[in-house]
Amino acid sequence: MEMVATSRPANWFLAFYRSALGKKTVMALTGIVLFGFVFMHMAGNLKIFMGAEAFNHYAEFLRAAGEPILPHGVGLWMFRLVLLTCVALHITAATQLTLQNRRARPIAYKCLDPVQLGYAERTMRWSGYLMGIYIIYHLLHFTVGTAHRDFIAVNPYHNVISAFQFWPVAAVYIVANLLLGMHLYHGLWSLFQTLGCNHPRYNPWRRVFAVTFSIVVTAGFLSVPIAVLSGLVS
Amino acid sequence: MRLHLQIWRQENSSAPGRLVKYTLDDVSGDSSFLEMLDLLNEQLVGKGEVPVVFEHDCREGICGACGVMINGQAHGPSARTATCQLHMRTFKDGDTIQIEPWRSVAFPVIRDLMVDRTSMDRIVQAGGFISVRTGSAPEANLTPVPKGDSDEAFDAAACIGCGACVAQCPNGAAQLFTSAKVGHLNILPQGQPERYQRAAGMVARMEAEGFGSCSNYRECEAVCPKGISVDWIARMNRDFLLARLKGL
Structure with missing residues (x-):
């Protein structure tokens, strides 16, 4: 009989992560953090409808978050670090799971006809990777400013308006946010399954939750470029 | 025709x-x-x-x-x-x-259309059983089971182990099969002593066999000849996470 090591694994998290279900759990938990972030981001964006002063004041508040306990900007960087860690974990786990899934069926079907697979589910991987590229562009565009034609660091309101008045940029944002909406729709429902939140009484609400919040987040994000394009905000 | x-x-x-x-x-x-x-x-x-x-x-x-x-x-x-x-x-x-x-x-x-599905048997061997004392049959009403639980256990036990869930899954995952086999025991009082070892052991075996992971596509549920619900997958995930938290 082969001897099996029974000692406790040195690193509990690594042992947990080695399992596909562990990776799924990491995806669900980081997904919750990222969903919380996009929801707050969307709500903050709506400040643009209250005018330049309110919007720029909100942006400055974000930089000053955590003061006076933390020095200026440190709170924001801590927040960014958490988000970047979550994004990195989310993408790494998704990639590892995708590769594992490919290995699970080395010989493909000549014909596989999905019964009820929806568009959001089919495009989950691609919408995810496209979102990663979009995030890099978005940061270079509005945070760093190198991808912006007329960037003024202290005037985010101006940066948003001048960017979206050029329709191809607005179009990129609109398409990216529609992708985000679909990604959220499948992700928000899936995380309940992955984390084992299941009860006959509350199960129908999981779908309602996913539909509601993916629509609210997408509509909120889309409202900004659409409002600028239509001249509602200038 | x-x-x-x-x-x-x-x-x-x-x-x-x-x-x-x-x-x-x-x-x-x-x-x-x-x-x-x-x-x-x-x-x-x-x-x-x-x-x-x-x-x-x-x-x-x-x-x-x-x-x-x-x-x-x-x-x-x-x-x-x-x-x-x-x-x-x-x-x-x-x-x-x-x-x-x-x-x-x-x-x-x-050969041709026949495949070897003993990987599923090995998943069951990794925990799809309960410990019982041998000897004469116990009194049938010794262990009360709530009616709802026994009905649900039966829904999961209806799994015939055909492998359609794996076959249809774009990821080639065996989550629906494994969760049904974990779940029909984990929901009953007789299955409680090994509940978390069962979830941890059967999931580990499932992954070791090379099956894919679950992306919640629910294609398995759609083709299952016995209509096993993906709710069982959520239940298995919960028991697996609790098992890990308990250090199993």
Whole structure:
């Protein structure tokens, strides 16, 4: 009989992560953090409808978050670090799971006809990777400013308006946010399954939750470029 | 009716396979899918050719032996129907039907449409049992079971282990099968002593067999001939996470 090591694994998290279900759990938990972030981001964006002063004041508040306990900007960087860690974990786990899934069926079907697979589910991987590229562009565009034609660091309101008045940029944002909406729709429902939140009484609400919040987040994000394009905000 | 068949033929697990075309006449709409294959095999034997190997046993949807991919869907187009229960009246005269074996790294093809599913048996061996004292049968009402729980346990226990969930899953995951086998014991009082070892052990075995991971596509639920719900997957995930938190 082969001897099996029974000692406790040195690193509990690594042992947990080695399992596909562990990776799924990491995806669900980081997904919750990222969903919380996009929801707050969307709500903050709506400040643009209250005018330049309110919007720029909100942006400055974000930089000053955590003061006076933390020095200026440190709170924001801590927040960014958490988000970047979550994004990195989310993408790494998704990639590892995708590769594992490919290995699970080395010989493909000549014909596989999905019964009820929806568009959001089919495009989950691609919408995810496209979102990663979009995030890099978005940061270079509005945070760093190198991808912006007329960037003024202290005037985010101006940066948003001048960017979206050029329709191809607005179009990129609109398409990216529609992708985000679909990604959220499948992700928000899936995380309940992955984390084992299941009860006959509350199960129908999981779908309602996913539909509601993916629509609210997408509509909120889309409202900004659409409002600028239509001249509602200038 | 006349049917054009495209059937996967493969000599053995290491030989390369290919789709072979056959035309079959006078197929009755009242025959089952397997009877249609029987008809084809009779003709092949008559012509001195090697018949198509496919697995079957009870032919009434309870043994789980007979699954094949029919036009890209596990057990064919009818919901909650095993291949043996599929009537040929589901198809029209002149239809082309493509038949392939289940495809999974954990289900190697033995020959033609027959695959080796002992990987599923090994998952069950890793925890799909309860500890009972041997000896004379205990008094039947000694362990009270809530009616709702016993009904749900029966829903999960209806799993016939056919492998359609794995076959249809774009990821080749065995989550629905494993969760049904974990769940029908974990929901009952008799299954409580090994509850968390069972979830941890069977999930570990499932992953070691090379099955894919669950992306919540719910294709498994759609093709399951017994209508097993993906709710069982959530329950298994919960027990697995709790097992890990307990250090199992």
